Amino acid sequence: MGIVGGGKAGRNLALAFKAAGRAEVAVFCTRHEDSAREAARWCDVPHWTTDLEAMLADDSIDALVIATPDEYHCEQTVMAARAGKHVLCEKPMCRSLEEAERMIEEAERHQVILMIGFTERYSHPCHEAKRRIDEGEIGTPRMILARRCHPRSIVRGRSWLNDLETGGVLNYAGTHNIDLICWFMGARPERVYAEMGQLILTGQNFTDGAVMTFRFSNGGIAALYETFAYPGRYPHGVDRNIEILGDRGVIKIDFMSQPLMMYTEEGAQVVDSITWPAAGGKIGGALQAEVEHFIRCIESGERPLTSGAEGKLALQIALAAREAAQSGKAVTIGKV
Ligand SMILES: NC(=O)c1ccc[n+]([C@@H]2O[C@H](COP(=O)([O-])OP(=O)(O)OC[C@H]3O[C@@H](n4cnc5c(N)ncnc54)[C@H](OP(=O)(O)O)[C@@H]3O)[C@@H](O)[C@H]2O)c1
Structure with missing residues (x-):
């Protein structure tokens, strides 16, 4: 490698x-x-x-x-x-x-x-949620609500994190949740609408806040809330959760309920055990599962769960959301 x-x-x-x-x-x-x-x-x-x-x-x-x-x-x-x-x-x-x-x-x-x-697709809670949805445990997904809030400290020092070089918050980080929403809904996104802006951070030409809605081919609907403007010393890292409501039940994924928390004179700290927990010079969790999947795809020739097609779809939706925010009109997603 x-x-x-x-x-x-x-x-x-x-x-x-x-x-x-x-x-x-x-x-x-x-x-x-x-x-x-x-x-x-x-x-x-x-x-x-x-x-x-x-x-x-x-x-x-x-x-x-x-x-x-x-x-x-x-x-x-x-x-x-x-x-x-x-x-x-x-x-x-x-x-x-x-x-x-x-x-x-x-x-x-x-x-x-x-x-x-x-x-996120390779994290245990998301993987398990998808398995249960596919087995019909909550019936057909009808509504999804996802939020993802980054502390503003991530933006500082990354001058390339601006609208020109990477697009705003929806392109850069929102594509995680856009991808998850489409995966969980299991239907084709047909229409999106969004509002977004450079709301809180200044001096970096970076769209730091966005809300958007989706309508899917199965009639399902979803909403997304994304920001890069949480306080820089927010103790929980990237604060995020997802709720999927089906006609027979609801699944809630709370990435923030972690077993290890620490409180010192410097403040509180929540230690990640899901996404990329570090120990002994190695990293486990979802990131380890992601690279194991990549290795398996190379060995077997199997198509990755998150291939170029998924990357392109998430980007297409983020770009459509930006267009909707600029025009004030919902944007239809063409065939992918
Ligand atoms: N999956 C996730 O959850 C996740 C999390 C974090 C980041 N990311 C993604 O990872 C990417 C990098 O983010 P980061 O936070 O690691 O950025 P970063 O901390 O700013 O690091 C960027 C690295 O790339 C190097 N670099 C820049 N331009 C290069 C070039 N043309 N050729 C070779 N090396 C180059 C930089 O070193 P030099 O300047 O010395 O070249 C630096 O080592 C972004 O696309 C980001 O969206 C994904």
Whole structure:
């Protein structure tokens, strides 16, 4: 494995591959020697480079993780596919439908796996919720409510997190919940409406708050609430939950009820046990399940649960929501 991008996502994924154990992370690649060297040191990975082309020419590397800022996802995925490497690309898949189509086409042409890092799909509560929905335990899903609230500290230091380079909150983080809502509803999204704005954070040209609604082909409806403007020292990390109401019951996923909490003079801290819990230089939870799924797809040739098609659909809906907010009119989602 090679990992492109040595920030939070790249490092977490490297440690999750270590926990999974069936793949060896051999090298980190970034644009600057300092960041590549530091990521390799931090994750105890043997090599680092700033030369992506040399990494792609290395026959001992079978697959790449693309964990760079969103604007590079398309170009780097296409380069990797052309070099015959399987790709686990971070969400959001890219910035436009044209880019998404190129990524899918190149992966298909070169017969490599393209998986998108919708980590929540691989968490135990989401996995179990979907299994129960599919087995009819709550009947047909009719309504879904999802919210996801990031502390504003995530935005600081990431100057690329702006509307121009990544789209607003719905593209960047909302695609997690957009993907989950479509998955749980199990029907085709037909229409969306949204309101959004640069509501609280200033000086970064970043749409930090959005609400949106969905209508699905089965008559189901859903609503989403997303923000990047929670207080910077909010103790719960990313505060999020989802409710799915079927005609025979309701499922509630509360990612925030964690078994380990800590209170000191500096404040409260809730320790993640679901998404990417860290212990002993490895990362478990949903992220470990995600990379294990990627490895299994490479070994068996099976289609990833979160393939390029899912990445493209989530992006298409986020872009339609932005159009709806700009025009003040609901937007119909065309065939995907
Ligand atoms: N699945 C999830 O839940 C999740 C969570 C967090 C982030 N993400 C995604 O992961 C991606 C990265 O986010 P992050 O938070 O890790 O960002 P970050 O902390 O800002 O790190 C970005 C890394 O990419 C490197 N980089 C930037 N441009 C590059 C290029 N052209 N080629 C090679 N390396 C490059 C940077 O180093 P240099 O500047 O030295 O090149 C840095 O090491 C984003 O797409 C984000 O949406 C996903």
